[in-house]
Amino acid sequence: MALLEIFDPKAAPRPIGIDLGTTNSLVARVRDGKPVVINDCNAVALVPSVVHYDPRGRVIVGVDAQRLAVDFPRETIVSVKRFMGRGADDPETRRLGPYEFVEPKTPEEAKSVRFKVRDRAVTPVEVSAEILRVLRSLAEDELRSVGGAVITVPAYFDDAQRQATKDAGKLAGLDVLRLLNEPTAAALAYGLEKQKNGLFAVYDLGGGTFDVTILLLDDGVFQVRSTGGDSALGGDDMDRALAERLLQELGVPAENRPRELVRLALDTARKIKHGLTENDRVEAEIEVPGGTRKLAVTRDEFEALIKPIVERTGVACRRALRDAGIAADELDGVILVGGSTRVPYVRQYVEKLFGKPPLCDLDPEEVVALGAAIQADILAGSKERADEVLLLDVLPLSLGLETMGGVVEKILPRNTTIPAGARQTFTTYADNQTGFDLHIVQGERELAVDCRSLARFVLKGIPPMPAGLARLEVTFRVDADGLLNVTAKELTTGVEQKVEVKPSYGLTDEEVEAMLMAALDHGEEDLEKRQLIEARVEAERVVLATKKALVADADLLEGDEERTRIDEALAGLEEAIRGSRAAIIRGRTEVLDDVTHGWAGRRMDRAIAKAIAGKDVAAIESTVAQARGVEAHLAEHAGQSAPEGDASGTGS
Amino acid sequence: MIDPFQTLGVEARFDLDPDDLARRHRDLSRALHPDRYAGAPAAERRLSLSRAIEVNDAFRVLKDPIRRAEALLRRAGVPVGETAEPKPSPDLLMEMMERREELGDARRRKDLAAVHALADAIRLREREVLASMGRQFAASDPDTTKLAAVLPELGELRYLRRFLDEASAIEEELSS
Numbered sequence: 086m087a088l089l090e091i092f093d094p095k096a097a098p099r100p101i102g103i104d105l106g107t108t109n110s111l112v113a114r115v116r117d118g119k120p121v122v123i124n125d126c127n128a129v130a131l132v133p134s135v136v137h138y139d140p141r142g143r144v145i146v147g148v149d150a151q152r153l154a155v156d157f158p159r160e161t162i163v164s165v166k167r168f169m170g171r172g173a174d175d176p177e178t179r180r181l182g183p184y185e186f187v188e189p190k191t192p193e194e195a196k197s198v199r200f201k202v203r204d205r206a207v208t209p210v211e212v213s214a215e216i217l218r219v220l221r222s223l224a225e226d227e228l229r230s231v232g233g234a235v236i237t238v239p240a241y242f243d244d245a246q247r248q249a250t251k252d253a254g255k256l257a258g259l260d261v262l263r264l265l266n267e268p269t270a271a272a273l274a275y276g277l278e279k280q281k282n283g284l285f286a287v288y289d290l291g292g293g294t295f296d297v298t299i300l301l302l303d304d305g306v307f308q309v310r311s312t313g314g315d316s317a318l319g320g321d322d323m324d325r326a327l328a329e330r331l332l333q334e335l336g337v338p339a340e341n342r343p344r345e346l347v348r349l350a351l352d353t354a355r356k357i358k359h360g361l362t363e364n365d366r367v368e369a370e371i372e373v374p375g376g377t378r379k380l381a382v383t384r385d386e387f388e389a390l391i392k393p394i395v396e397r398t399g400v401a402c403r404r405a406l407r408d409a410g411i412a413a414d415e416l417d418g419v420i421l422v423g424g425s426t427r428v429p430y431v432r433q434y435v436e437k438l439f440g441k442p443p444l445c446d447l448d449p450e451e452v453v454a455l456g457a458a459i460q461a462d463i464l465a466g467s468k469e470r471a472d473e474v475l476l477l478d479v480l481p482l483s484l485g486l487e488t489m490g491g492v493v494e495k496i497l498p499r500n501t502t503i504p505a506g507a508r509q510t511f512t513t514y515a516d517n518q519t520g521f522d523l524h525i526v527q528g529e530r531e532l533a534v535d536c537r538s539l540a541r542f543v544l545k546g547i548p549p550m551p552a553g554l555a556r557l558e559v560t561f562r563v564d565a566d567g568l569l570n571v572t573a574k575e576l577t578t579g580v581e582q583k584v585e586v587k588p589s590y591g592l593t594d595e596e597v598e599a600m601l602m603a604a605l606d607h608g609e610e611d612l613e614k615r616q617l618i619e620a621r622v623e624a625e626r627v628v629l630a631t632k633k634a635l636v637a638d639a640d641l642l643e644g645d646e647e648r649t650r651i652d653e654a655l656a657g658l659e660e661a662i663r664g665s666r667a668a669i670i671r672g673r674t675e676v677l678d679d680v681t682h683g684w685a686g687r688r689m690d691r692a693i694a695k696a697i698a699g700k701d702v703a704a705i706e707s708t709v710a711q712a713r714g715v716e717a718h719l720a721e722h723a724g725q726s727a728p729e730g731d732a733s734g735t736g737s
Numbered sequence: 738m739i740d741p742f743q744t745l746g747v748e749a750r751f752d753l754d755p756d757d758l759a760r761r762h763r764d765l766s767r768a769l770h771p772d773r774y775a776g777a778p779a780a781e782r783r784l785s786l787s788r789a790i791e792v793n794d795a796f797r798v799l800k801d802p803i804r805r806a807e808a809l810l811r812r813a814g815v816p817v818g819e820t821a822e823p824k825p826s827p828d829l830l831m832e833m834m835e836r837r838e839e840l841g842d843a844r845r846r847k848d849l850a851a852v853h854a855l856a857d858a859i860r861l862r863e864r865e866v867l868a869s870m871g872r873q874f875a876a877s878d879p880d881t882t883k884l885a886a887v888l889p890e891l892g893e894l895r896y897l898r899r900f901l902d903e904a905s906a907i908e909e910e911l912s913s
């Protein structure tokens with residue numbers, strides 16, 4: 086059996102779930118209906134998120150890289166997740182490690198931090214892709230063929246950080262089905278294993294980030310009520326606090342510390358911290374210039390050091406409760422996630438904060454990957470689960486536009502359920518203004534300079550007219566991954582202008598393609614092969630879905646004519662799939678998409694009616710009656726209806 | 738603009754049961770969410786995204802009494818939005834100014850209890866205004882010409898809401 090599985094060249098692709106952590110990463114999958122983590126040959130699942138670049142241009146990831154970190158601190162990137170989506174001018178980055186950075190030469194380059202390692206410039210996206218590649222090959226060793234992947238991100242990640250994570254997945258050759266919030270993944274793992282319903286708080290203290298999420302688990306629907314946290318708070322901070330104490334004890338002056346010694350102190354601190362989880366007192370030895378020194382730390386001392394760090398989590402928790410509109414005693418349970426929740430002091434603090442002992446039945450370091458595997462399984466079409474589970478996530482931070490005086494106008498407030506959309510109209514503030522400067526920001530502060538800048542673009546070519554006459558309509562759309570897409574158009578001129586902007590601190594699709602090509606041995610040729618495979622996979626998916634629907638929903642077809650058109654398009658696509666030209670396959674996939682469009686809308690209306698049926702009989706009729714054709718719907722979404730804006734701000 | 742009541746398939750009335758509304762949103766999401774269409778053709782995925790957005794948007798509007806009232810008025814052809822509505826009464830403006838001064842004082846004194854007390858009083862008043870609006874909306878059915886009478890209370894509600902937003906920002910500031 087096992088042999089057959091290993092040598093089956095046509096093994097069906099299996100979906101995987103990945104927890105891409107600051108400190109550790111791991112991959113899991115669903116086997117026989119149960120999520121399990123995938124181990125390496127040493128039966129270890131955790132891969133330290135450490136990447137080393139060696140002098141011969143090789144890349145080493147994981148435990149081996151971790152060992153090299155002490156001797157080669159600048160050539161070894163740790164906690165790369167903290168750099169994801171950060172711009173080159175971000176002052177925070179200097180504080181985050183001993184690295185050298187490449188000075189950006191163009192505004193494009195300035196969008197992302199770039200590490201300088203051995204005269205190479207690497208972006209956090211590329212470093213993360215190295216970690217993902219290792220996880221992918223771990224999964225391939227076990228599954229032969231890896232299908233789509235769900236990658237988790239902290240709920241608190243903003244648009245730039247999410248985009249960067251998705252790019253890293255693409256760069257690692259993964260088909261990223263979905264980005265999933267870590268706490269939601271954790272709750273998914275708990276909810277399904279233990280069949281829980283109720284209100285929960287997920288408290289996730291990892292290596293680099295803290296997240297708290299208030300979740301409602303209700304009849305299979307996991308709904309995020311609110312989320313909060315701090316993207317720069319975690320076990321690393323405990324390590325730093327303890328290392329600082331150790332260095333002081335060793336009498337190393339703060340002004341003149343060799344980087345290698347700092348790294349060594351951090352490593353020692355972490356070991357002591359782990360030891361203190363089980364023991365009241367831990368001794369350690371540290372090599373310093375001039376010999377070995379012995380140090381000892383008690384748990385009480387450690388707890389005094391981390392008290393302020395742990396208390397910072399309380400602020401975020403209280404805010405999340407307030408945002409969800411609930412009191413701590415209304416919670417049915419608190420779920421612990423992240424390695425740092427092993428620290429006894431953290432558990433005590435959580436218990437005190439929420440007034441009840443937290444749940445910790447599942448391994449806090451595995452639970453996120455397990456949940457991601459479940460979600461990947463659902464998205465890949467696992468029948469048993471698809472009808473039971475749905476995740477409704479929310480926007481972690483408000484999205485807005487800079488208006489006059491640098492003030493932010495919020496377009497979509499934080500904790501809005503996603504996917505979400507909003508439209509706002511703006512007008513000119515000066516006579517004869519011919520352009521709009523649009524600045525898209527994310528964050529809660531009132532002034533644009535205090536928020537994260539996502540993108541800027543200019544809408545030009547507005548004919549001169551008096552102030553206040555031009556009408557600029559800006560549309561924000563956030564998809565289920567939490568990724569933003571903005572379009573803008575000027576309404577009065579009759580000439581519609583459309584600018585589409587995908588805010589990104591990651592890479593453009595072209596850049597990812599180019600990098601992928603460079604990584605392959607026979608660039609062009611391999612890329613063509615890849616494109617053919619991808620086109621076939623998508624086409625086969627469309628064929629399968631269409632055939633299934635023809636069986637289930639044939640009665641919704643409008644006459645034989647529609648049926649004939651679909652049958653023809655289907656036959657054409659199947660013929661193309663047997664051929665070997667990606668462009669033709671893609672073209673005919675589009676044709677099939679086109680001719681099934683109207684029918685798809687009617688099927689969706691039926692799904693809606695069904696969803697409501699049984700719950701509220703009176704309303705079914707009205708819903709069925711109002712099930713407008715898809716045409717009407719699309720027309721509305723093409724923005725041909727009257728603009729809804731009564732909130733007209735001022736373009737800056 | 739798409740009618741949010743129609744999108745969610747609920748009766749167009751002011752006193753909707755929040756639990757019913759949430760349940761309806763959940764059931765519709767179950768049918769429409771893009772995750773349900775992860776394996777579907779691209780066109781269907783796009784369609785599901787648009788409709789899920791529409792459903793979430795409608796839910797957001799109907800959950801919020803101010804926006805729910807606006808949606809009802811818009812349906813009936815009554816112009817809404819602060820520039821279209823009648824000016825608030827001088828009494829209300831005066832009173833809100835005084836309350837906000839008290840709020841500012843409490844903030845300067847870092848008196849969290851006083852901020853809570855001020856917010857509680859306004860919340861109580863918000864509940865009263867909402868109840869009264871519910872009665873007015875009910876009375877204007879089917880004679881929608883009476884609807885304009887709701888406008889002053891809608892205006893008041895906006896002031897109360899702004900006050901509460903400010904208060905909660907101060908509460909957050911003082912308790913962190």
Ligand SMILES: Nc1ncnc2c1ncn2[C@@H]1O[C@H](COP(=O)(O)OP(=O)(O)OP(=O)(O)O)[C@@H](O)[C@H]1O
Pocket residue numbers: 105106107108109110166290291292293294295319320321355358359360362422423424425426427428449450
């Ligand atoms: N036994 C233990 N006692 C104390 N701390 C521990 C223990 N085991 C792991 N940790 C700490 O947990 C942290 C890593 O946790 P985890 O692997 O959950 O983080 P991560 O998921 O990589 O990070 P993040 O969630 O921030 O992205 C490290 O700071 C590590 O030192």
Ligand SMILES: [Mg+2]
Pocket residue numbers: 104106107267291292423453
């Ligand atoms: Mg984690």
